Amino acid sequence: MNVDLKGRDLLKLLDYSKEEILYLISLAKVLKEKKKKHEPHAYLKGKNVVLLFEKDSTRTRCAFEVGAMDLGMGVTYLGPSGSQMGKKESIADTAQVLSRMYDGIEYRGFDQTIVEELARNASVPVWNGLTNEFHPTQMLADILTIQENFGEIRGRKLVFLGDARNNVACSLMVVCAKLGIHFVCCAPKELFPPASLVATCQEIAKEEGSSILLTENTSEGVKDADVIYTDVWVSMGEDASLWEKRIQLLKPYQVNEQVMSMAKPTAIFLHCLPSFHDTHTTIGKEIYDKFGLSEMEVTDAVFISKASKVMDQAENRLHTIKAVMYATLKDE
Ligand code: CP
Numbered sequence: 018m019n020v021d022l023k024g025r026d027l028l029k030l031l032d033y034s035k036e037e038i039l040y041l042i043s044l045a046k047v048l049k050e051k052k053k054k055h056e057p058h059a060y061l062k063g064k065n066v067v068l069l070f071e072k073d074s075t076r077t078r079c080a081f082e083v084g085a086m087d088l089g090m091g092v093t094y095l096g097p098s099g100s101q102m103g104k105k106e107s108i109a110d111t112a113q114v115l116s117r118m119y120d121g122i123e124y125r126g127f128d129q130t131i132v133e134e135l136a137r138n139a140s141v142p143v144w145n146g147l148t149n150e151f152h153p154t155q156m157l158a159d160i161l162t163i164q165e166n167f168g169e170i171r172g173r174k175l176v177f178l179g180d181a182r183n184n185v186a187c188s189l190m191v192v193c194a195k196l197g198i199h200f201v202c203c204a205p206k207e208l209f210p211p212a213s214l215v216a217t218c219q220e221i222a223k224e225e226g227s228s229i230l231l232t233e234n235t236s237e238g239v240k241d242a243d244v245i246y247t248d249v250w251v252s253m254g255e256d257a258s259l260w261e262k263r264i265q266l267l268k269p270y271q272v273n274e275q276v277m278s279m280a281k282p283t284a285i286f287l288h289c290l291p292s293f294h295d296t297h298t299t300i301g302k303e304i305y306d307k308f309g310l311s312e313m314e315v316t317d318a319v320f321i322s323k324a325s326k327v328m329d330q331a332e333n334r335l336h337t338i339k340a341v342m343y344a345t346l347k348d349e
């Protein structure tokens with residue numbers, strides 16, 4: 018594949034071609050193999066990256082940190098209260114300052130416009146580690162996991178159940194369209210993805226021979242699915258007062274054993290994580306106390322089932338994020 022991503026930002030997958038996305042996946046596979054064999058791959062020794070997190074993270078932060086360290090780089094983490102950005106210093110000024118010290122900048126936060134503004138003003142690659150609208154690095158791990166389970170990904174059917182207008186669902190629709198995977202979202206109409214993004218993805222899907230279907234009907238949507246995917250019903254940055262309404266709207270879209278039984282017998286379950294599949298979290302416990310619900314977007318039985326590949330998916334965040342940093346920062 019003749020792909021060169023040196024110096025590129027990764028802000029959303031709409032900006033990347035099918036070939037570029039597949040290149041990152043194949044690079045991630047090579048890096049995963051090296052990691053498994055304990056083969057050193059400190060190809061970016063002497064470089065440094067900075068991670069800006071305005072929202073919490075376990076997987077994304079750790080994947081960037083371990084990925085950078087495996088590549089031989091230095092890493093600085095700046096949390097929600099650790100820098101001047103936004104409060105005393107504009108995004109544009111921050112981008113320029115950080116570009117004088119670092120070779121790459123990761124940003125997790127709120128509006129997509131913020132990461133776009135950072136990228137416009139930075140002279141080094143900027144990577145989107147999740148915004149309200151998109152979560153592009155998550156998609157690379159998801160596709161790698163699907164490929165590891167099925168080999169050929171074209172023509173597969175991925176069904177997302179839940180809050181289909183959130184960052185993960187919208188990004189899945191984009192990546193599926195680009196890679197020729199049939200995408201279905203099962204959700205109440207008011208939580209369908211934005212119409213303009215659906216139209217864009219439908220155009221792309223048409224060229225790739227795949228389809229985009231939005232439905233309120235779970236049995237229609239889930240039939241013959243290869244991948245069942247869900248995410249939390251209230252995302253980071255949304256108001257906690259939304260829980261009651263979301264539970265009411267999304268309870269019929271919970272991924273449970275009945276839903277899994279409507280998919281293909283070989284179907285796998287994916288979730289970007291973190292997940293509310295029991296009451297072993299503060300929020301999970303609060304929801305149980307308030308609404309009597311002990312499992313939300315996915316039942317514990319499905320989460321721990323053989324079909325669940327969520328831990329492979331979580332591990333693949335490391336290999337794919339490492340591939341993004343390597344591809345965009347390598348010297349030649
Ligand atoms: N999936 C994901 O982005 O997880 P974190 O919020 O832990 O980074």
Ligand code: NVA
Pocket residue numbers: 147183184185248249251252253289290291
């Ligand atoms: N939709 C979730 C994804 C977390 C990885 C959120 O934004 O909180």
